[in-house]
Amino acid sequence: MTPMLAVDWAYWQETLVKVGLGLVAVLLLTGAVVYLYLFKFVSFMQSRLGPMEAGPYGSMQLLAEVGKWLQKEDVFTENSDRIVFGLAPAIVMSSTFLMFVVIPAGPNAVISDLGTGIYYVLAMTSIATVGILSAGWASANKYSLIGGLRAAGQLIAYELPLVLAVVGVVIQVGSLNLQDIVHAQSDGAIFGWSGIGNPFIFTQFVGFMIFLIAVQAELTQSPFDMPIAESELVGGYQVEYTGIRFLVFFIAEFATAVGFAAVASTLFLGGWALPADWASESTMHWLGPIVISAKAVLLVGVVFWVRFSLPRFREDQLQQLAWKFLIPVALLNIVVTGTLKVAF
Amino acid sequence: MTSVTDRQKLQYIAAQAADARVNVELETEGMTLNLGPQHPATHGTLRIIAQLDGEQVVHAEPVAGYMHRGYEKLTEVRTYPQITTLINRIDWLGSFANEVPFILAAEQLMEVEAPERAMWIRTILFELSRISNLILFLGDMGVQLGAVTPVFFAFRDREFVLDQIEAATGGRFHPNFDRIGGLRDDLPKGWLESTKGSMDKVRDFCDQIEDLLLGSEIFQTRTRGIGIVPTDVAMQYGLSGPNARASGIDWDVRRDNCIGLAYPELDWKVWTHTDGDSFARFWVRIQEVREAAKMVDQLCDGLPAGPVMAKVPRIIKVPAGEAYVATENPLGEMGYYIVSEGDLTPFRVKIRSASFSNMSITPWLLRGVYVPDIITILGSLYFILGDIDR
Numbered sequence: 001m002t003p004m005l006a007v008d009w010a011y012w013q014e015t016l017v018k019v020g021l022g023l024v025a026v027l028l029l030t031g032a033v034v035y036l037y038l039f040k041f042v043s044f045m046q047s048r049l050g051p052m053e054a055g056p057y058g059s060m061q062l063l064a065e066v067g068k069w070l071q072k073e074d075v076f077t078e079n080s081d082r083i084v085f086g087l088a089p090a091i092v093m094s095s096t097f098l099m100f101v102v103i104p105a106g107p108n109a110v111i112s113d114l115g116t117g118i119y120y121v122l123a124m125t126s127i128a129t130v131g132i133l134s135a136g137w138a139s140a141n142k143y144s145l146i147g148g149l150r151a152a153g154q155l156i157a158y159e160l161p162l163v164l165a166v167v168g169v170v171i172q173v174g175s176l177n178l179q180d181i182v183h184a185q186s187d188g189a190i191f192g193w194s195g196i197g198n199p200f201i202f203t204q205f206v207g208f209m210i211f212l213i214a215v216q217a218e219l220t221q222s223p224f225d226m227p228i229a230e231s232e233l234v235g236g237y238q239v240e241y242t243g244i245r246f247l248v249f250f251i252a253e254f255a256t257a258v259g260f261a262a263v264a265s266t267l268f269l270g271g272w273a274l275p276a277d278w279a280s281e282s283t284m285h286w287l288g289p290i291v292i293s294a295k296a297v298l299l300v301g302v303v304f305w306v307r308f309s310l311p312r313f314r315e316d317q318l319q320q321l322a323w324k325f326l327i328p329v330a331l332l333n334i335v336v337t338g339t340l341k342v343a344f
Numbered sequence: 345m346t347s348v349t350d351r352q353k354l355q356y357i358a359a360q361a362a363d364a365r366v367n368v369e370l371e372t373e374g375m376t377l378n379l380g381p382q383h384p385a386t387h388g389t390l391r392i393i394a395q396l397d398g399e400q401v402v403h404a405e406p407v408a409g410y411m412h413r414g415y416e417k418l419t420e421v422r423t424y425p426q427i428t429t430l431i432n433r434i435d436w437l438g439s440f441a442n443e444v445p446f447i448l449a450a451e452q453l454m455e456v457e458a459p460e461r462a463m464w465i466r467t468i469l470f471e472l473s474r475i476s477n478l479i480l481f482l483g484d485m486g487v488q489l490g491a492v493t494p495v496f497f498a499f500r501d502r503e504f505v506l507d508q509i510e511a512a513t514g515g516r517f518h519p520n521f522d523r524i525g526g527l528r529d530d531l532p533k534g535w536l537e538s539t540k541g542s543m544d545k546v547r548d549f550c551d552q553i554e555d556l557l558l559g560s561e562i563f564q565t566r567t568r569g570i571g572i573v574p575t576d577v578a579m580q581y582g583l584s585g586p587n588a589r590a591s592g593i594d595w596d597v598r599r600d601n602c603i604g605l606a607y608p609e610l611d612w613k614v615w616t617h618t619d620g621d622s623f624a625r626f627w628v629r630i631q632e633v634r635e636a637a638k639m640v641d642q643l644c645d646g647l648p649a650g651p652v653m654a655k656v657p658r659i660i661k662v663p664a665g666e667a668y669v670a671t672e673n674p675l676g677e678m679g680y681y682i683v684s685e686g687d688l689t690p691f692r693v694k695i696r697s698a699s700f701s702n703m704s705i706t707p708w709l710l711r712g713v714y715v716p717d718i719i720t721i722l723g724s725l726y727f728i729l730g731d732i733d734r
Contacts, residue, residue: 042492045493046493048496143377223562225490226716229716231487231489231719232719233715308491308493310490310491310562311486311563314565314566314717316714317565317566
């Protein structure tokens, strides 16, 4: 592996730098997404201004919120299972951050370029289910319990279409490695025309849509937000969480949104790369992170746009959507993709 | 028909049996979920004790009274002009509509009749308060189902209506404008034109809501077929207003039993729906907002000239007697039964508020539904807590 920077570092030094930079990038992106969409975009949708006081146009609002959460008392409910209750946010958070390990942001800007890249991402995101379920159980609250169980059912149901939607791309590329997927798109051509490469959003449009819908459900955003459902379950598995533990849940929620958007843009929108003849590889070292951030932030925008437009499904209707519609369509997509792959 | 106590007994037995069944057959324990008194879906402090089997409701019972303010008793120690201030707060989203039936009943006892202009202005304000109330319902239904945006549109567009109410009466929420024998004041200059302008905004809002919610497939799957109230059940439980009309009961006090208001002279339609489900209740209310906007336009155009106050003695003493007047309030039929003994204060006032009767159907309606449907049903039945706990 060539070094990311033009310095010859030991492996541990390089890893440390990569993890540190990765953490900073993820947190910055998460903060940007929260400010852009949760604070401002939504406010403009709802004919209000959003935060305006903290910093210019309220841009420091998130820091103020974080400061508030950090000051709060760390509350454990009386009957809660203290260890599990305390551990649950950490599990969710670690699932989120582990996901970023294999997402490439440039020719070398990836913490670990695993051969099973996309497989690893999907496996890591499933861990969050454990955290959410244990949060719901350990809170010793009926609303939390219902929310946690709903979340478990929902996340498992939507894990399947998510995986199946990815399979189409994997068949086309013939590799699970995310770098290979990126290169296949930037070097590809649409019917011999290589002007914009071959982003898989065109060939795998069905897969892209299923992926987005499943991501919406995995993130438990409306219309699939029954685990939280503030108007019925008051907050679901998060009811009893305050202060720093809630903050961890909050960061995890939005960082996961960024993560899934980054994965989606890697799989379907060409990832960090620009089409082969647009920019040289040396440019992409610094341009790549910007490109994938822009794509990811745009996709998160879609998530939030949907979230604040649609009412939510009922739990059984959501399961029906997953099992009776998304999974059959995804399977069909795999069959068609496979057939075409063999035919051409 | 069995009496109320019998029905309650049967219900209790059914609940116990269901509990036992849950325990024996599935070897699981039922769970009792307390929705409220502090819960986002209860518009205040309604409490619903729901026994669950998984996510299915086995038995649900509303517990009202957390916000009881004793209005019926308080009215007995207040003079008639003071009472309007009080009863304004019953249904706080459509305040003016609360005053009208009381004033009409008092006028009936005193044998005073308000001048025609006062009658028309009363009708305008009545319909404006209906619009401001139902607009909030239309937005709020979205929140109940998880769509956050419509309620902001509702608050935005309700402001246009509240502005008109404020310009005419001086109070945004609690106008306290109705007097025995007429109104406190005439309308300000230019008010009629601006009111008609705000009615256009209301119609735009209805279009928006139809796009955002009514046309949304998710909204339809959440509301269609949920909480069906058949016509006969609706009659048995004494549903009124939009809830009854959504069950196919073609009854509207404004059309069928109008006392002292200008409805007979207007061209409008009573909308009914045959389905009786949550969707129908929502749909009927949208139509009612549209009809109300149409009525306000007609009333503004045809407003007769003249005084707004009849000749009434300075100190109001209502002659001995009894009177009951009901009007079609935003939430349903609301009536006041006044018993007077010729004093400055009424001897007894019985308030028949719509939400209280409408809520009585919840135990029947909530049996066997899922937890998310509790919210849909409560939202679509649309109660205001002040109207339940008077």
